[in-house]
Amino acid sequence: MRNSMLIASRELKERWDNRSFRAMLFLGPLLIISLIYLVLESGNQGVTSMKVLIADPTNLFENKIASRPSESVTYYFYDDYIEFESFKNSPKFKEFDALIEINEKVLINKKVFLFHRQEPNLHLKMKLKFEVERRMEEVMIEQFTTLGVDDFRKIKQPLNIDFRNVDDPYNQADQGIAWVGYSLGYLMIFFIAIFGTNITKSINREKINRISEVILASVKGRELMLGKIFGNLIASFLQLFIWLLLVGIGLWVLQAFVIPELFTPEHLSGVQVSDQQLKDLGMQTISQENNNLDLIYHRINYLWVLPNFILFFLGTYWIFASFFTIMGAMSGDESDGQQFLIPIWILLTLTIFAGYNTLSYPDSGLTQFFSVFPWTSGMVSMIKITVGVTVTEYLGILFAWLIQVLVGTMMMLMAARIFKHGILSYSHRLSVKLFFDWLKK
Amino acid sequence: MIEVKNVSKFFSQKKALDEVSLSIEAGRIFGLIGPNGAGKTTLIRILNQIIEPSSGQVLIGGIPLNPLHVKAFGYLPEERGLYREMKVLDHLIFLASIRGLNLQDAQKAAGHWLEKFEIQPWSKKRIDSLSKGMAQKVQFIGSILHDPQVVILDEPLSGFDPLNIQLILNEIKAMKEAGKTVVFSTHNMNSVDEICDEVGLINHGKLVAHDKVSALKTQYKTGAFKVRYKGNQIAFANALWTGFEIVSTEEIGDQWFQSVIRSRQGQSFNDVFSSLSTAIELQLIEEQLLGMQDVFLKLVTDSTP
Numbered sequence: 092m093r094n095s096m097l098i099a100s101r102e103l104k105e106r107w108d109n110r111s112f113r114a115m116l117f118l119g120p121l122l123i124i125s126l127i128y129l130v131l132e133s134g135n136q137g138v139t140s141m142k143v144l145i146a147d148p149t150n151l152f153e154n155k156i157a158s159r160p161s162e163s164v165t166y167y168f169y170d171d172y173i174e175f176e177s178f179k180n181s182p183k184f185k186e187f188d189a190l191i192e193i194n195e196k197v198l199i200n201k202k203v204f205l206f207h208r209q210e211p212n213l214h215l216k217m218k219l220k221f222e223v224e225r226r227m228e229e230v231m232i233e234q235f236t237t238l239g240v241d242d243f244r245k246i247k248q249p250l251n252i253d254f255r256n257v258d259d260p261y262n263q264a265d266q267g268i269a270w271v272g273y274s275l276g277y278l279m280i281f282f283i284a285i286f287g288t289n290i291t292k293s294i295n296r297e298k299i300n301r302i303s304e305v306i307l308a309s310v311k312g313r314e315l316m317l318g319k320i321f322g323n324l325i326a327s328f329l330q331l332f333i334w335l336l337l338v339g340i341g342l343w344v345l346q347a348f349v350i351p352e353l354f355t356p357e358h359l360s361g362v363q364v365s366d367q368q369l370k371d372l373g374m375q376t377i378s379q380e381n382n383n384l385d386l387i388y389h390r391i392n393y394l395w396v397l398p399n400f401i402l403f404f405l406g407t408y409w410i411f412a413s414f415f416t417i418m419g420a421m422s423g424d425e426s427d428g429q430q431f432l433i434p435i436w437i438l439l440t441l442t443i444f445a446g447y448n449t450l451s452y453p454d455s456g457l458t459q460f461f462s463v464f465p466w467t468s469g470m471v472s473m474i475k476i477t478v479g480v481t482v483t484e485y486l487g488i489l490f491a492w493l494i495q496v497l498v499g500t501m502m503m504l505m506a507a508r509i510f511k512h513g514i515l516s517y518s519h520r521l522s523v524k525l526f527f528d529w530l531k532k
Numbered sequence: 533m534i535e536v537k538n539v540s541k542f543f544s545q546k547k548a549l550d551e552v553s554l555s556i557e558a559g560r561i562f563g564l565i566g567p568n569g570a571g572k573t574t575l576i577r578i579l580n581q582i583i584e585p586s587s588g589q590v591l592i593g594g595i596p597l598n599p600l601h602v603k604a605f606g607y608l609p610e611e612r613g614l615y616r617e618m619k620v621l622d623h624l625i626f627l628a629s630i631r632g633l634n635l636q637d638a639q640k641a642a643g644h645w646l647e648k649f650e651i652q653p654w655s656k657k658r659i660d661s662l663s664k665g666m667a668q669k670v671q672f673i674g675s676i677l678h679d680p681q682v683v684i685l686d687e688p689l690s691g692f693d694p695l696n697i698q699l700i701l702n703e704i705k706a707m708k709e710a711g712k713t714v715v716f717s718t719h720n721m722n723s724v725d726e727i728c729d730e731v732g733l734i735n736h737g738k739l740v741a742h743d744k745v746s747a748l749k750t751q752y753k754t755g756a757f758k759v760r761y762k763g764n765q766i767a768f769a770n771a772l773w774t775g776f777e778i779v780s781t782e783e784i785g786d787q788w789f790q791s792v793i794r795s796r797q798g799q800s801f802n803d804v805f806s807s808l809s810t811a812i813e814l815q816l817i818e819e820q821l822l823g824m825q826d827v828f829l830k831l832v833t834d835s836t837p
Contacts, residue, residue, distance in 0.1 A: 097629050105617065301613030305674065308580040308607040309630040311599075515582070517611075528544060 094310040098318025099325060102293060106326040116330055120337035124345065131350055137212035139163060141188040143205075143219065146173040149195045156226045163215055164222070175206060191223060198231065269453075271391055272477030273446045276470035278331070279404050280442050286327035287408075287415035291432065293319055294419025294514065303514045312511040320412045327408070391477070399476045406495040407442075407469030411435065413502035420506070420513030421529075423521060431521075438466050446470040453478075463491045465498040505530065533558050534579070534682065534713065539588035541574050548574040550737040551588070556715065556730070558593075558681075561708050563728035563745070564717040567832055571737040572717050573610065576686055579715065580607045592682075603632040606680035608672060610687040610717070616660040620651070620670055623659060624677055631678040638677070645673040649699070665696055672700060676707070683707055684715040689723055701727055721824035731824075733831050740835035749821040752830055755795040756820035757804050762787050763812035771811030775799050792820065 106112045140163045145152060147168055154168045167187065178190045189207040197203060203223055211219065232243050297303040306315055418431040445467035449458045453474075462471040468491040475488060512529040534556040541549040549571045556562040566572050577583045579590060581597060590597040592604070615623050621642055628638035646652045649669045654662060659670065668691055676683055685704070689697050704727055707714055716728060724731060724745065731748060733741040741748060756779065761768060764787075769778060772793060779792040793804070801819055808814055822830070 094630055097626070101615075101618075101626050104622070105615070108617065297613070300616060301609070301611040302615055303613070304577075304582065304609040304611055305607065305613060305627065306630065307582045308605065308609070309602055309627070515577075 092314075094314040095318040095321060098306075098310065098315055099322035102319055102322025103325050103329075105293075106289070106323070112326070112330070116333050117337065119330075120334050120341060123334075123338050124341035127342070128345060128349065131345070137210040137215070138188065139212055139215060141165075141207070141211060141215065141219075142167065142186060143189045143191060144169055144173075144178075144184065144187040145191045145193060146171070147193040148172050149193075151193050151195075151197065151230055152226055157222050161218070164218060178206060189219075191219075197227070198234070201227075203227070268391070269450050269474055269478050272396075272474035273450055273470075275396070275400055275477065276403075276446045276473040277443065279400070279407060279469060279473065280439055282327045282331055282404075283408050283411050284436070284439050286323040287411050287435065288432065289323050289326070290319055290412060290415040291419040291422075293323070294416065294510075295422060298419075298422075298514060298517055301517070307514065312514060313507045315514070316416055316507055316510045320416065324405075324408055324412075328404075331404075396477055400473065402492065403469040403472050403476075406492050406499065407466075410465050410495055410499035410502060411439070413499060413506040414438070416503075416506040417509050420510040421521060421526060422513075423517065442467045442470045446474060449474045462488075463494060465495040468492065468495050533591075533593060534715075535591040535594075536575070536579075537589050537591065539575070539578060539585045539590065541571075541578065541583070542586045547737050549578075549585070549734075552734065552737075552739045553588075554732050554739055554742050556713060558713050559708060559711045560729040561704060561714040561716055561727050563724040563731040564715055564734070565719070565721070565724060565731055565828060566734035570734045572734050573686065574737075575734065576607075576609075576684055576715070576717060579682075579684060580605060603678065604681045606631075606675045606678065606683040608675035608683075608685045608688050610690070614659045614667060614671060614674075617658060619656055619658055620646070620662070621655040623670065624674055627674040628677045631680075633678050641677050641679070642673070645677060649673060664691060665693060668692060669696070672703075676703075680712070682713045682715070684717075686717045687719065688716070689718060689720050697723070721828050725824045733828070733835075735832055735835045736837070738835070741831050745824065748827050748831075749824070752822045752827050754820055754822060755798060757793050757795075757801070758790065758816065758818040758820055759793060759804070759808065759814070760784070760788070760790045760816035761808070761812040761814050762789075765789060767811050768808070771808050775803070776807075788815075 142165050144167045145156065147154075148171050150170060152168070156166050157164070172194070173184070173190060173192070175190075178184045178187075184190070188209065189205055189211070192204045192206075205219060205223075228243065228247075229240065232238060232240055236243060238246075297306070303315070310318075414435050415432075418435065422431055445458075445461035445464075448455070448461060449471045452458055458471065461467040462475070472488045472491060475484065480488065509526070509529050536552055536554050539549055539552045540547065552571070552575060564572050564575065574583070578585050579597070581599065581602065592601050595601075615626075618626070621639075624642040624646075625635065625638040628641060629635070633641065642655075643652070646655050649672075651662075651666050651669055654666060659667060662670065672688060675685070683704075688700055688704075692700060701723060704714055704716065708727075708729075716724070718724060728745050730744050731741065732739055743751070759768075765781065768789070768791065772778065775797050776793045776795055776799070779794050781789055781791040784790050795803070801817065804817055805814075808817070
């Protein structure tokens with residue numbers, strides 16, 4: 092064990108000494124945070140204030156619109172028709188940023204056009220839409236009903252039909268949380284792919300530079316193999332830990348300093364809108380983002396999810412590491428190693444698919460299969476655990492983990508036999524016969 | 533003492549070693565020679581516990597070879613390698629650590645050897661930035677850093693320039709003087725001649741010769757003698773009776789000659805001396821033995837089926 096640890100620490104040091112590894116420790120989280128920021132900010136582009144001219148030849152709005160003045164929008168009324176071309180080109184209208192056309196047909200077709208010179212940002216769009224709609228409602232109530240404004244709005248609320256599972260009537264296991272589980276599973280597979288490939292490369296490199304014979308004179312083959320696997324495991328955990336930590340800090344910085352307005356309902360500047368209105372306004376994205384932020388900051392039970400993540404990371408790494416080891420030991424040169432990685436990549440892709448399948452059909456037979464199939468069970472378990480499981484279900488998941496570890500151990504014993512012979516074989520031609528020969532010896 | 537007893541090794545259907553038995557006394561330099569593919573590396577790997585014999589056993593001081601012996605062995609393989617991206621000192625410390633040295637001792641030993649081989653200034657450099665010669669010195673140091681009792685060197689001189697060859701040979705001699713056992717596998721027969729006490733020759737997986745270097749040479753006597761003398765050539769020829777033939781004569785100075793003669797009936801050094809000593813003024817009589825290169829070729833030829 093001492094030797095395996097020495098080899099593991101050498102592997103870790105080798106990773107650490109690699110500039111690209113060190114760079115990616117910090118660049119990776121920076122890219123993730125930048126991506127999140129871009130997604131959040133993507134809906135917030137465009138101008139933030141406007142002078143809006145309302146062409147209202149029938150005086151429908153009676154020169155009234157917003158209940159209180161605002162810094163972002165200033166309305167002006169014009170009591171005649173304005174041709175679109177005229178608004179665009181006439182020096183008379185040059186000072187206005189946008190034109191809202193309120194003609195007599197509005198009450199029938201309920202269609203209002205806003206022509207802008209520059210695209211308003213999402214908040215401004217919503218504010219404009221909301222204030223025009225609100226004023227229009229008042230006009231319609233006045234002209235067509237005897238109802239008060241509040242009663243009209245009660246009637247106006249659309250009916251929502253919410254589809255829910257009988258096993259989850261309160262919709263606790265919502266897709267959002269399931270996607271978090273899937274993302275964690277994806278992250279797990281991502282790291283396993285990177286560091287598993289490192290195992291193969293490391294074995295290849297030792298074969299190519301012939302150091303393996305020197306090492307094997309001092310340590311047993313399986314000690315060398317386990318040292319490599321542990322070393323890469325520690326390196327992957329280190330990177331993962333630093334990534335999670337830095338992404339966590341980055342999210343906090345985003346929330347606290349960069350875009351705090353997106354994290355509170357008040358970012359809509361006091362405008363009261365329904366979900367439906369938001370959707371109509373194309374605000375789905377920002378709403379969804381707020382849900383994700385709510386998920387990330389409030390709804391994930393990290394104390395439950397993270398230990399399980401580590402558990403399933405270890406199990407899945409263990410079973411895939413044996414494959415990566417076999418590939419490294421079997422290969423005669425580096426190009427062999429690359430070719431032999433294809434079957435592993437297919438398995439990794441299957442794992443990603445298993446996760447997606449679990450999201451879409453959590454109770455299907457295929458999902459049941461994937462939940463015990465050792466190469467995919469880690470991913471499926473992560474989704475289930477994040478969503479929430481009963482004690483019995485959790486025991487089932489632990490049983491799947493046990494199967495994963497046992498199959499992984501059997502694979503590892505097989506890998507050790509292949510490794511013992513393969514590590515001392517250079518420039519050989521690969522064959523199935525060779526594989527079985529080494530396995531039998 | 534290393535005892536190899538009836539060791540055989542099969543790779544699939546191929547017999548790489550066939551009932552090899554030999555013993556190597558402690559404190560000796562043992563030359564393990566043989567043509568390429570003869571089985572030397574297989575035997576060396578067995579001694580280093582990298583592979584196990586299919587049958588037979590190896591005893592070290594009467595105890596079967598086991599993992600506890602790892603620390604007592606140092607090994608420089610022919611297909612040697614380095615972690616090229618590591619720094620020289622880190623690499624050496626790592627090798628010493630897996631041979632059982634603690635960090636402090638490993639650092640101390642590495643410092644000593646780097647100094648001795650005059651590569652201390654490169655200790656913090658990456659190995660891939662070293663010249664070939666320096667990298668080979670690092671490899672050599674790596675095999676002896678933990679002060680092993682048995683040092684197995686497979687082609688330790690290959691790639692070295694003559695200066696460094698002498699440096700390595702001197703170190704090997706120093707190891708012998710320190711009581712260490714050296715197993716020295718090489719194709720460089722001059723170095724075998726120079727430093728080995730005993731030689732074992734493996735061919736086609738079998739040990740076909742195992743003896744002292746001088747004994748092997750004597751085994752292949754040519755019957756030729758080099759004679760340096762002052763006097764006249766006729767007296768020299770007359771003094772040699774019919775049992776000798778003069779192969780060549782060269783005048784090396786005023787009345788000084790050097791001749792090579794060959795006995796026809798296995799006459800000894802004493803016979804040559806008694807024949808010539810009264811007829812001419814002798815300066816040198818030297819029996820012409822085969823060099824190890826020729827002994828090697830003869831042994832291999834004779835043992836190849």
